[in-house]
Amino acid sequence: MAVYRTALPQLEPDRVFLTDGGLETDLVFNHGVDLPLFAACDLLRSEEGRRMLRRYFDEYAEIATSNGLGLLLDTPTWRANPDWTHRLGYDDREFAEVNRRAAQLAAEVRDDWEREGSPMPISGVIGPRGDGYVPSARQTIDEARTYHSAQIRVLADTEVDFVAAITMNYPEEAVGIALAAEDAGMPVVISFTAETDGRLASGHPVAEAIAIVDEASGSAPAYYMVNCSHPTHLPGDLSGLDRVRGFRANASSMSHAELDESEVLDDGDPVELAGQFAEFRARMPSLTVLGGCCGTDSRHVAAIAEAAR
Numbered sequence: 001m002a003v004y005r006t007a008l009p010q011l012e013p014d015r016v017f018l019t020d021g022g023l024e025t026d027l028v029f030n031h032g033v034d035l036p037l038f039a040a041c042d043l044l045r046s047e048e049g050r051r052m053l054r055r056y057f058d059e060y061a062e063i064a065t066s067n068g069l070g071l072l073l074d075t076p077t078w079r080a081n082p083d084w085t086h087r088l089g090y091d092d093r094e095f096a097e098v099n100r101r102a103a104q105l106a107a108e109v110r111d112d113w114e115r116e117g118s119p120m121p122i123s124g125v126i127g128p129r130g131d132g133y134v135p136s137a138r139q140t141i142d143e144a145r146t147y148h149s150a151q152i153r154v155l156a157d158t159e160v161d162f163v164a165a166i167t168m169n170y171p172e173e174a175v176g177i178a179l180a181a182e183d184a185g186m187p188v189v190i191s192f193t194a195e196t197d198g199r200l201a202s203g204h205p206v207a208e209a210i211a212i213v214d215e216a217s218g219s220a221p222a223y224y225m226v227n228c229s230h231p232t233h234l235p236g237d238l239s240g241l242d243r244v245r246g247f248r249a250n251a252s253s254m255s256h257a258e259l260d261e262s263e264v265l266d267d268g269d270p271v272e273l274a275g276q277f278a279e280f281r282a283r284m285p286s287l288t289v290l291g292g293c294c295g296t297d298s299r300h301v302a303a304i305a306e307a308a309r
């Protein structure tokens with residue numbers, strides 16, 4: 001069993017790590033899976049669903065190892081925080097259990113696929129309390145710290161190596177998660193999502209949101225990422241931020257509002273997206289965590305891996 005918590009390998013210079021693609025959109029649009037509330041964690045309640053998730057992550061592990069790259073293994077827990085699991089009908093015991101099962105699944109993938117040259121730290125994914133595209137269920141820093149601590153404490157008691165707040169759209173929730181992770185002794189990564197104008201849905205530029213979180217948390221995050229955005233949405237001022245180490249791109253350049261209304265999947269062009277990643281990395285050498293988000297699948301990540309290699 002690998003142990004990374006105090007020395008995350010993705011912080012090593014010049015080492016490239018992949019992530020998976022758009023888990024939920026891939027399952028729904030490409031595999032016809034009915035995901036209640038867009039919650040992939042619900043698949044862990046059945047053996048068939050668990051096998052489906054295992055096949056999904058095995059595909060990305062194979063891409064990483066065949067290219068000699070690392071892989072951040074996400075737990076499918078973006079919608080596994082208390083409010084969302086309550087809406088799914090889970091009680092407190094089931095809430096904790098589904099998070100533990102998610103970590104166990106990731107550990108099994110790591111144990112089967114990790115090798116020298118392809119480390120696979122496990123990322124305990126923390127999603128927003130509200131909507132990923134709209135700053136709903138907005139909380140103060142203290143409220144977010146208290147709320148998210150329940151899920152973080154469960155994940156901290158598993159083989160998860162760090163927690164990652166994904167699709168954050170206003171700074172206060174990100175600060176609360178960073179402090180809750182610190183309370184639990186867990187390394188933490190914060191990933192913001194940007195609109196087509198390069199700003200969070202709250203109106204904050206990405207660089208400003210990062211500065212707010214660092215100031216309020218004593219620079220608690222190990223690093224920052226941007227996810228659920230297209231390369232054409234990212235502002236040029238990110239090129240001066242070495243705190244941004246990761247980018248998980250949407251396949252589509254449509255706005256979040258347009259994606260929400262769309263009944264078909266815009267999967268873009270995997271080769272074109274990989275080329276945009278290469279151009280972005282030329283401007284941002286600190287960008288070493290690369291992967292997909294909504295609309296992407298293994299084709300996109302394989303193209304990104306080839307460009308990165």
